Amino acid sequence: MYVKNVVICDSQKQYSENLFQVLTKSKSPEVQFYLFHSMQDAEQFAKEKKIYALLTGEECPKEKRRQIPAVRKFVLVQDKRSALEDGEIGVYRYQSAEAIRAQMLERRVKRKETQRSTRARRGGQLIGVYSPIHRIGKTRFALALGKKLAEREPVLYLNLEGYAGSSYYFTDPTEQTLADLIYYLRQEKGNLGMRISMMAGQLEKLDYIKPMPYILDMQAIQKEEWLQLFQQILNQCIYEKIILDLGDSVNGLFEILEACHTVYTPYIEERAAMTKLAEYTENLRKTGKEQVLEKTIQKRMR
Numbered sequence: 001m002y003v004k005n006v007v008i009c010d011s012q013k014q015y016s017e018n019l020f021q022v023l024t025k026s027k028s029p030e031v032q033f034y035l036f037h038s039m040q041d042a043e044q045f046a047k048e049k050k051i052y053a054l055l056t057g058e059e060c061p062k063e064k065r066r067q068i069p070a071v072r073k074f075v076l077v078q079d080k081r082s083a084l085e086d087g088e089i090g091v092y093r094y095q096s097a098e099a100i101r102a103q104m105l106e107r108r109v110k111r112k113e114t115q116r117s118t119r120a121r122r123g124g125q126l127i128g129v130y131s132p133i134h135r136i137g138k139t140r141f142a143l144a145l146g147k148k149l150a151e152r153e154p155v156l157y158l159n160l161e162g163y164a165g166s167s168y169y170f171t172d173p174t175e176q177t178l179a180d181l182i183y184y185l186r187q188e189k190g191n192l193g194m195r196i197s198m199m200a201g202q203l204e205k206l207d208y209i210k211p212m213p214y215i216l217d218m219q220a221i222q223k224e225e226w227l228q229l230f231q232q233i234l235n236q237c238i239y240e241k242i243i244l245d246l247g248d249s250v251n252g253l254f255e256i257l258e259a260c261h262t263v264y265t266p267y268i269e270e271r272a273a274m275t276k277l278a279e280y281t282e283n284l285r286k287t288g289k290e291q292v293l294e295k296t297i298q299k300r301m302r
Contacts, residue, residue, distance in 0.1 A: 004052035006104060007034045009042040010076060011059055015093075018198050022097035031105065039064045046070070053104045055091065074104055094193025095154065095238040096200040096207050124234045128260035130246040130253070132280040133273045136301045138266050139169065142245040143203065145264065150205040153240040156196070156233065157208040160226070160256075161247030162218060164211035172201040177210040179217050185229050193236040207239070215249055223252020227259060254289045263296045 008023075010016035020035040036042045039060055045051070046068050054070035058077045062085055065073065075084055076093040084090055091103055127149075129142040139159070146157045158178060159166075166177075176199045184195050200207040212218045230242060244260065246253060257263050267277050284292050 003029075004031045004105070005034065005049050006031060006053045006055070007036065007042055007045060007051050007070070008055045009036045009039060009060070010055070010057040011037060012057060013037055015194055019097050019100065022198065023101050039068070043068050055100075055104060057093075072104070092238045094197050094236065096197050096202060098200075098202050099154070099207075099238075124240040124242065125261040126230055126234075126242050126244060126256075126259055128244045128246055128257050128263040129266070130257060130263065131266045132248075132276045133267055136266055136268050136273070139165065139245055141264070141266050141299060141301070142243055143169065143206070146206040146208075146243040147204050149241055149243075150207075154238045155206055155241045155243060156200070156237070156239040157203075157206055157243045157245065159208075159211040159245040160218065160250045161211065161245060162215035162249035164245075164247075166211050166213065170201060170203075170208065170210050174199065174201050174210060177212055179212045179214075181209055182221060182225065182229065185225065185232065192232050193238075196233065196237055219249055219251065221251060223255050226250070226252060226256060230259070254284065254287060254292065257292045258289055260292075261295065263292055264299050265296050266299045266301045268301050 006023075008016055008020055010019075016035060016037065020033060024033050034045060036045065039056070042054070042056075043064075051068070051070040053072045053074060054065075054068055055074045055076065056065055058075050062083075065075070065088070066085060073085075073088045074091045075088050077084075077090040078093055089103075091100055127145070129138060129145065131138050139161070142159075143157065146155050149155045159169075160178075181192075181195065181199065184192065196207075196209065199209055201210065202208070230244075233239060233242060244256065246256065250256065265277070267273060281293065284290060
């Protein structure tokens, strides 16, 4: 059996060790991962074994990258201005480890997808999913929407409900949640993109951060912090869109909806439900948030 040797060589020790740890969780007899922090060690390894995929940081000089033979060469980059050699493929550094693995082991890499993943961040879109009507499948709709959009571009799903049903929708063993991400934001610890890449789980191609487990913790977060978090994710991460699955408990609900490019409002044609929808609409008008209605798409649920 042919074993694909995948070598990671990156001077950012903490990042590369975290990446290596996540990549090696998925056991496969056909793939063997190796981690080095110096190009000399990687070059010595190449003399002993054939390298299928080599992943290096863009900080590594081109001439050193050129000296190590590999079937495929990937370079961790932060934006499209990074100068790459012919045959090298740019991999956006601050995306999920699963996405990096998929790109490295994919048989064919489409050039336009590579360019898209390495382009400089110019701001993406917030997509809100909110309804004043409960128990009609809003979260299922939001996840389905996210999965569909993620087929074409990088998408992150965030659930901002008081009781999100986390153990039902998200079964991966990741312990960190949206609460940890807010903590990092407040402490200004490191690059937010790297934090998310290590925390994110995946549903098909859709990335997500696990919801907060305690409603009081979520209610303690001010609207300014939410808006700051969303903007930093769009500025520092690979994601073109963020799906916000919103509940009534989040502070600044109307302001968050106002910041969204599009708002989906699921509903059912039932008398009490339509009354709630009318009251929600009237509240938006009375608070001067008519703009939310202008970008709202109502989605009838069955």
